[in-house]
Every structure is written in C-alpha cells, then in structure tokens.
Amino acid sequence: MVINHDFYMSLALKEAWTKQGLTYPNPAVGALICNKEGKILAIEATQRAGQAHAELQACISAFVQMGDTTIASLHDANAQHAYLLNNHHHKFEGCSLYVTLEPCHHQGRTPACSMLIEKLGFSKLICGTLDPNQQATGGINALRESGIDIETGILQEECETLLTPFRKWQNNTPFIFFKLALFANGVYDGGLITSKESRTYVHALRNNIDLLVIGGETVRVDRPTLDSRLVGGKAPDILIFSHEKEFDQTIPLFAVPGRKVFIEDNLDRIKSYRFVMIEGTQKMLEATQTLVDWYCIFYAPTIQTGKTIQFNKDLKRIQLLENKHDIIAWFQKAQ
Amino acid sequence: MVINHDFYMSLALKEAWTKQGLTYPNPAVGALICNKEGKILAIEATQRAGQAHAELQACISAFVQMGDTTIASLHDANAQHAYLLNNHHHKFEGCSLYVTLEPCHHQGRTPACSMLIEKLGFSKLICGTLDPNQQATGGINALRESGIDIETGILQEECETLLTPFRKWQNNTPFIFFKLALFANGVYDGGLITSKESRTYVHALRNNIDLLVIGGETVRVDRPTLDSRLVGGKAPDILIFSHEKEFDQTIPLFAVPGRKVFIEDNLDRIKSYRFVMIEGTQKMLEATQTLVDWYCIFYAPTIQTGKTIQFNKDLKRIQLLENKHDIIAWFQKAQ
Structure with a gap:
C-alpha cells in the first residue's frame, strides 16, 4: 500500500462518513493531524451542529495524545476553542x-x-475540496496569506461526493436518501434485520432529518413509532405515502408529540423539506426512484428465507462502512 | 478514533486480507512499520508462496520510502533479504x-x-498472535532474547481468524470456502455480476486452490472453463457435483490440460484435497453447508430482477473488503 496524501485523506474521509447524515445542517467533514515527524495524532469528524467541527475535534484529540487531558473535560466548542488558543504552547507547530x-x-x-x-x-494544510458555502469560504486564501503550506484537491471527487447533502441544503433543495435493511441474501422481511448498533444509527439519522417518508402498508403491518428514542432525540415529521386515507390512530407514530403526520397519495410534500429519509422496500423503491439521491443499504450477516426486492437500478457505491454486526453501504445512482 | 496498537494492527490485518487465499500454503499475514517518530512507513502483506513474507515486503516498502529505490528493482525474496542486510545502514533502528x-x-x-x-x-515488535506452525515458531523468543521490546496479543482474535485456512492446512484437513456473487439486492442470475477486478481476484483464488467444486446444472448452463486465465495461472481440479454422469465433453472445462475432472454424486472427494473453493448458489449452499468454513460474498452495485437464494444460515462477518466496483465480504458460521 502506498502511504501518501491519498492514504491519509482516505482515513479522514472514512471517519467523516461515520457521521454522514448526523451533522445537518452542517457538512460531514473529516480531519487528520500528523505531527512534524509524520505520526498520526488524531482522526476525527465533524460532530452534531453546534458542536466541534472536524478540525477542532482533531485538535482536541491530538492535544490529548500530546498529554494534555484537561481539554477532554470541556464539551462546549467555544470553550474548547478558547482553551486551545490559550494553552497550545506551540505544540502544533x-x-x-x-x-x-x-x-x-x-x-x-x-x-x-x-x-x-x-x-x-x-x-501544512492538505484539503480535499473547497467550501461551496459562500458564507464560510475564504479559509484557504486567508491561511495561504498567513504562510501555511497548502495543497488542495486530494481525493477531490470523493471529498465532493461526501458533501452532496450539504450542497443540496445550501441550494435550498431537499436531499433525499433511501434506507433499506436486508439480510445477507437480500431478504427484507421476517422481523428485525439489523443490530441495535445499526438501529441506533438510524435513530440518530431520524433525529437529524426533517421528514420521514414511509409506505401505508408498512404503517399498517408494523405499527411503528418512527421516533429516535434510541438516541433520546426528536421525531421527524412523517409522510405516509398511501392511496388510502384512513389509518388506525392508535398506531404509535400518531401519538408522538411535536410532529406532523401527512397521509398523501403523492410525494410532492417532499419538496417543502430539506433533509428527507425514505424507509421502505419494493413499492417505495419504485415510487421514489426519480427522487432519491442516495441509497443506504444495511446488510445483516444472516441468510434467511423470505421476500426479496425485484427492481432494476444501476448504482455506484460511494462509501462502505461496517459496525460489529452489519455492513452499511452508501450508493448513488450510476452516472 | 483512538490511535493505538489496535489501529495500526487493524491496518495490517486489512492489508493481509487483500491476499487471503493467495498465499497458499503460507498463511496470510500483514505487517506495518512505523519509524522511531511513529510515522507509518509501510503497510504490506505476505505475497505468493516463495515470494516475500509480509515483514520483508514491509521492510522493502519502508526502505523505498526512506529513499533507497534500488531494492524496488529486486524481485527474488532471497536477493531482497540479502540487499537489506547489506545496505540497511541502521535505518531501521x-x-x-x-x-x-x-x-x-x-x-x-x-x-x-x-x-x-x-x-x-x-x-519494537507488536504481534497479533503466535505461530501455530511448529516448524516456523520460536521467532518471538529469539527476538526477545536479542533485546527487542515485544508485545503480543494485539487484536488476537482477529489475527487468529485470519489464520484459519493456514491452521487447517497445517493439520492436514481441507479448508473449504464458498464463493457467492450477488447483485446488491441478492439476485444471483442474469449474466456477469461482478467486475473484471473481482473476477481477476477469483481467478487468482483458482490459481491457489487445488479443487473447485461446482454443480452439474451450472456446468450445463454456463459451459464454463473454470481456469485462471485472467492471472495466467494454473487450473484447479474440478469436482462436478451431479447425480447425472453424462456431460457434453465440448464444455471448455474438460479441455483444460493438466487438471482432473471428477463427476460425482457426493462430496467425499473434498477430503483428499487441502484448499477447496465451492462456486454455486442455492443448491450448492444446501449441499455443502456442513462442510464450509467460510463464505465469500461479492455484492455488485446493481439492483436487478432475478432469482434469489432461499436458505437459512446465521453467519458472522470476519472481514469486509472492497474494490472499485464490488463489496467483498467474508463470513464464517455464527458460533
């Protein structure tokens, strides 16, 4: 394996992807710090909005690695930032x-x-791609003027892809992804498929999205709550895509406070939201295929008999993640 | 992410897995070298039998990284070894x-x-696990006596799992894995599924195994050659698992020189081989489930209509790899 800029950037990229969908309305960003001898001190990602950006998070981890553990007890990004400015003692030079x-x-x-x-x-600063956010851009130019050695465009395509949701949000258009959970042989029915770790990630996604789209049949059969209780978060608005308007109002999702529930036979509602997750299988895949930006497929390590998806779509894998139990593969439409 | 021994060992492990099945009869091994400041100089894996072990390969890459490119022109492990001994100039201290x-x-x-x-x-030497090979063991003790600082047992379980095929070969029992290629939704029919890069890897596997087991129906329908032409390698012996004995002898696999082809209605033949790959789908999965050590599932990034596998088996994922096009997931039976 070649140990070069691409290698380090790919580590930062993969770390960023572990927070994909969890930084809204901020971009998913990854950062890696090497000391002057080239030793990796930190690999971190941007946290939830209002918390540390990837760069700050990496500086914090690097500082702990250098032996200062006080900073680990600070949890406010402004306090962390201030602590570093006051206590760095030129250790990052x-x-x-x-x-x-x-x-x-x-x-x-x-x-x-x-x-x-x-x-x-x-x-030295090595960047994947430039900030499309007009409000935040200018960092590279300012740093170049201050004399820092700068390289840009490392794994630029991958770093651009990572930003796809953010670019959509900045353009005030919805970013829409489809979450699909499968057994290792593609079967999608038969009860819980993924592990608690994966379901916790899905709840963290639900805590970030503003609209969740789901099929009427799933609502009737599964009687879901569709909240983010595994992370103690908020519940997104719900669009039940259905030609029938009547649903048993004792289905738990209707009782979640602070959310709107729409029951509609079309998907126009999506346009008025910015961060949309679709959960479903065959019918939802068919109904939403012209709308979806990305597919997030979970594969559980079990081969099981049951129903499978019959559908045609060429995809391009954009990232591959894993947790202890499941594979998490992100795809976009093939070009 | 925590940057510790586990982090470095996991990079060595993943590199080793890229050569899993290609080192027979040697074990798949990964190695990573950091210089005294902690900078990663090399991440390498054991090559084909007779070529460099992971340690040597990593030393070669590190030496190139340090600026000596002469060694990159040597291709014989003995010559590489000798060159390093004569020219290291204490750079590895x-x-x-x-x-x-x-x-x-x-x-x-x-x-x-x-x-x-x-x-x-x-x-410093940081080891995953100890060598089960009675002939080769003793390295740790000898190095400890020479004064090198040694730690063992880092990601030991994962490093042990990596060695599963080697342990079987050492015990003179066959190591048997099942290769399955699927579209992203689990469909297995409909022509070529995986990319040329994946098929080249499968040919490299065929160049290492000594027996390939395949179903009679696949032989009749696909009329395969089952050689390793994409890597210019040898063709394994073939066991066609079939209740019918008569096959069209113009099917290309019969014309490959230097191989034996068996047509049998049982799988006893496997016992007399050491490194066995099974290629197939539903029927072969059912017929071989008590025999198989590992499953290697390729997932292509396409959703396509077609046949899917209906079968029940709890698995445990032991490694996740990818190439540009496909996911390559290795599983063992769940404990």
Whole structure:
C-alpha cells in the first residue's frame, strides 16, 4: 500500500462518513493531524451542529495524545476553542492537517476553524475540496496569506461526493436518501434485520432529518413509532405515502408529540423539506426512484428465507462502512 | 478514533486480507512499520508462496520510502533479504514492526523473518498472535532474547481468524470456502455480476486452490472453463457435483490440460484435497453447508430482477473488503 496524501485523506474521509447524515445542517467533514515527524495524532469528524467541527475535534484529540487531558473535560466548542488558543504552547507547530473540506472562515455557532489553524501554528494544510458555502469560504486564501503550506484537491471527487447533502441544503433543495435493511441474501422481511448498533444509527439519522417518508402498508403491518428514542432525540415529521386515507390512530407514530403526520397519495410534500429519509422496500423503491439521491443499504450477516426486492437500478457505491454486526453501504445512482 | 496498537494492527490485518487465499500454503499475514517518530512507513502483506513474507515486503516498502529505490528493482525474496542486510545502514533502528503473526524463525523458501528483524535493528515488535506452525515458531523468543521490546496479543482474535485456512492446512484437513456473487439486492442470475477486478481476484483464488467444486446444472448452463486465465495461472481440479454422469465433453472445462475432472454424486472427494473453493448458489449452499468454513460474498452495485437464494444460515462477518466496483465480504458460521 502506498502511504501518501491519498492514504491519509482516505482515513479522514472514512471517519467523516461515520457521521454522514448526523451533522445537518452542517457538512460531514473529516480531519487528520500528523505531527512534524509524520505520526498520526488524531482522526476525527465533524460532530452534531453546534458542536466541534472536524478540525477542532482533531485538535482536541491530538492535544490529548500530546498529554494534555484537561481539554477532554470541556464539551462546549467555544470553550474548547478558547482553551486551545490559550494553552497550545506551540505544540502544533510543524503539524500537518488533512481535512476533507476547506476550513470554515466565519464565526458561526462555533469560532472559525481557519483562525484556529493559523493561531495554533500548523505548518501544512492538505484539503480535499473547497467550501461551496459562500458564507464560510475564504479559509484557504486567508491561511495561504498567513504562510501555511497548502495543497488542495486530494481525493477531490470523493471529498465532493461526501458533501452532496450539504450542497443540496445550501441550494435550498431537499436531499433525499433511501434506507433499506436486508439480510445477507437480500431478504427484507421476517422481523428485525439489523443490530441495535445499526438501529441506533438510524435513530440518530431520524433525529437529524426533517421528514420521514414511509409506505401505508408498512404503517399498517408494523405499527411503528418512527421516533429516535434510541438516541433520546426528536421525531421527524412523517409522510405516509398511501392511496388510502384512513389509518388506525392508535398506531404509535400518531401519538408522538411535536410532529406532523401527512397521509398523501403523492410525494410532492417532499419538496417543502430539506433533509428527507425514505424507509421502505419494493413499492417505495419504485415510487421514489426519480427522487432519491442516495441509497443506504444495511446488510445483516444472516441468510434467511423470505421476500426479496425485484427492481432494476444501476448504482455506484460511494462509501462502505461496517459496525460489529452489519455492513452499511452508501450508493448513488450510476452516472 | 483512538490511535493505538489496535489501529495500526487493524491496518495490517486489512492489508493481509487483500491476499487471503493467495498465499497458499503460507498463511496470510500483514505487517506495518512505523519509524522511531511513529510515522507509518509501510503497510504490506505476505505475497505468493516463495515470494516475500509480509515483514520483508514491509521492510522493502519502508526502505523505498526512506529513499533507497534500488531494492524496488529486486524481485527474488532471497536477493531482497540479502540487499537489506547489506545496505540497511541502521535505518531501521528505533522502528516498530506490527505483524499479525509471530515472525517465522526458520529458513524455508525465503530466509527467516526473525533474523531480518533482529539484524535490521528494529526496537519494537507488536504481534497479533503466535505461530501455530511448529516448524516456523520460536521467532518471538529469539527476538526477545536479542533485546527487542515485544508485545503480543494485539487484536488476537482477529489475527487468529485470519489464520484459519493456514491452521487447517497445517493439520492436514481441507479448508473449504464458498464463493457467492450477488447483485446488491441478492439476485444471483442474469449474466456477469461482478467486475473484471473481482473476477481477476477469483481467478487468482483458482490459481491457489487445488479443487473447485461446482454443480452439474451450472456446468450445463454456463459451459464454463473454470481456469485462471485472467492471472495466467494454473487450473484447479474440478469436482462436478451431479447425480447425472453424462456431460457434453465440448464444455471448455474438460479441455483444460493438466487438471482432473471428477463427476460425482457426493462430496467425499473434498477430503483428499487441502484448499477447496465451492462456486454455486442455492443448491450448492444446501449441499455443502456442513462442510464450509467460510463464505465469500461479492455484492455488485446493481439492483436487478432475478432469482434469489432461499436458505437459512446465521453467519458472522470476519472481514469486509472492497474494490472499485464490488463489496467483498467474508463470513464464517455464527458460533
């Protein structure tokens, strides 16, 4: 294996993908820090909105790795940022920062990463792609002027793909993904398919999306709640895609407070939301195929008899993740 | 992500798995070298039998990384070994070597890795598991006596699993794996499923196995050659599992020179081989389920209508790999 910029960037990329869908409305970003001798000190990703960006999170981990554990007890991004600025003692001088996206250059809910990188004294910045966010861009130019050695365009295509949801949100168009859970042989029925770890991730996704689309048959048969209780989060609005309007109102999803539930025979409602997850199988795949940006397929390690999907669609795999039990594969439509 | 011994060992492990099945009769082994400052210099795996072991291959890559490109032009393991011993100039002093398996301690077709590690002056050796091969073991003890700092048992379970085929070969029992190629929704028919890169890997596997088991129906319908032409390798013996004895002798597999073809209604023949691949789908899965050690499932990024497997089996995923097009997931039976 060749140990080069691509290698380090791919580690940052994979870490970013573990938080894909969980950073809304911020982009999923990954960062890796090497010290001046080239040792990896940290590989981190952007956390939930309002928490640390990937660059800050990586600086925190690197600082702990360097022996300062005080910072690990701080949980507010502003406090973490301030602590680093006051206590770095030039320990980051000579360090290289790999980041999938150009560091932000504006004070939002957290301070600008570009300022942090400059003040901490990083020597080298290696970027995947530039920030499409007009408000946040400019980090590269500012850092170049401050004398930091900068390379851009490392694994640019992959780093761009990672940003697909963010670009859509920035353009005020909905980002729509389809979640499908399968046994190893493609069977989709027969009770719980994926592990609690995977279902917890799905709940974390539900805690970020603003609309969940589901088929009427699934609602009738499974009587789901469709909340994010495994992460103690919020429940998204629900669009039940159905030609029948009458549903048993004792189905738990109707009792979740603070959500809207729509029962409609078309999918136009999606246009008025920005981050949309579709859960379903055969019928929903067919009904939504012109709308969907990405497919997220979970594969459980069990071969089981049951129903399978009969459908035709060429996909392109854009990332492959795993947890202890399941495979999580992300696809976009083939070009 | 925590950057620790497990992190480095997992990189060595994944690299070893890219050569799983291609090192017969040697074990699949991965190695990673960090310099004294902790920078990763090389991540490599054991090559084909008679070629470099993982440790040697990693030393070669590290040496190139350090600026000596002469060694890259040598292709014989003995010559590579000798070159390193004569030209290392103490460049490996202070380096750490992560290796999934205890380094071999005997002169086989290639010189002992333990001697190389000692002579090159490595400071630290981090091992996954100990060598079950009575002939090759002793590397750890010898290196400990020479004063190298040694840690063992890092990701031991995963490193043991990696060795499953080798342990079977050492015990003179067959290692048997089932190769299954599926579309993303589990469909297995409808022409070529996987990419040329995946098929090249399957040919490399065929170049290593000594018996390929296949169903009679597949032979009749697909009229396969079942050789390893994509890697210019040898063709394995074939066991056609079939209740019917008569096959059209113009089917290409019968014309491949130097192979035996058996047509039998039972699978007893497998016992007299050591490295066996089964290619098939539903019927072969059913017929071989008590025999199979591992399943290797390829998933192509296409959803397509067609036949799917109806079968019940709990599996445990032991490794997840990918190439540009396909997912390659290895499973063992669930415990």
